[in-house]
Amino acid sequence: MLLATLLFALMNVCVKLLPHLPALEIILFRSALSVLVSYLTLKALGIRPWGSNHFFLIARGITGAASLILYFFTIQHMPLATAVTVQYLAPIFTAVLGIFIVREKVQPWQWLFFLVSFAGVLVVEGVDTRVDPLYLACGVASALFAGFSYNSIRRLKGKEDPLVVVFYFPMVALPIAGVYCLFHWVTPQGLDWLWLLLTGLLSQGAQVCMTKAYQAEKLSSVANLNYIGILYAVGFGLLIFNETFDSGSYVGMALVLLGVGLNTWYTARQPRAVPVAPTEEVVA
Secondary structure (H helix, E strand, O other): OHHHHHHHHHHHHHHHOOOOOOHHHHHHHHHHHHHHHHHHHHHHHOOOOOOOOHHHHHHHHHHHHHHHHHHHHHHHHOOHHHHHHHHOOHHHHHHHHHHHHOOOOOOHHHHHHHHHHHHHHHHHHHHOOOOOHHHHHHHHHHHHHHHHHHHHHHHOOOOOOHHHHHHHHHHHHHHHHHHHHHHHOOOOOOOHHHHHHHHHHHHHHHHHHHHHHHHHOOHHHHHHHHHHHHHHHHHHHHHHHOOOOOHHHHHHHHHHHHHHHHHHHHHHOOOOOOOOOOOEEEEO
8 A cells, every 4th residue: 555655646746747738638648558457457367347337337437537637637737735635535525425325324523524624625725825716626526526436436345346446447537538639639748758658557556556455454454554645745746846835734734634534543443434435546
């Protein structure tokens, strides 16, 4: 899980190095590589790639694609650490939506933890003048769609092989990105090709590591490790993009992580509580 988190963080850096390319064009390359690798893996393992629960498989693909499109868009237009912080609202939305989609109850204490995280986002938006309200809204919407996506995955638990669920995301995202790029194509130049290739390879490698981590250990044992991604985001943002923050922004980020962390700790102690879903990337 530690390796998966690092690979996702490096993928974020590659995306941010391509601000001149449309987010959907980056997703086109990423999805094409992911479809190829996932399909070949399923064929090699003798697993039927199309599954049988098509409604929730397609729902996972559509909501996952929407989340990733918005997430890449915010990475390109917001400080890296801020974009990643907002994405960490995804586990909160996952729990709230789970009340209606998978009929899982949210405990009273969890609502307080959710409020802490939302307060953190408001603090970041309020003190960081570089955050446009439109991009902040896109980031929150990305986390919301991720919540829908994770609930679709939970509905497929025990019904579909995890590799089939993973395969449906790029398979749905690819035609969406393809249609957009027909009308808004920007030809990559020079090192752009390298960053696009690395975006796909890092994402695929991260998902393999993350899947193995969640298959080998209890969710509550590895989920917390995912949140060290904010440390990578702050570090890479400072070293590569010269992004700095005032103390108020760090307080807001800390509140987001505090709320999510407390929720993770609390749900781990409640056998019937909503588990914490992975963050973005996990979207993928």
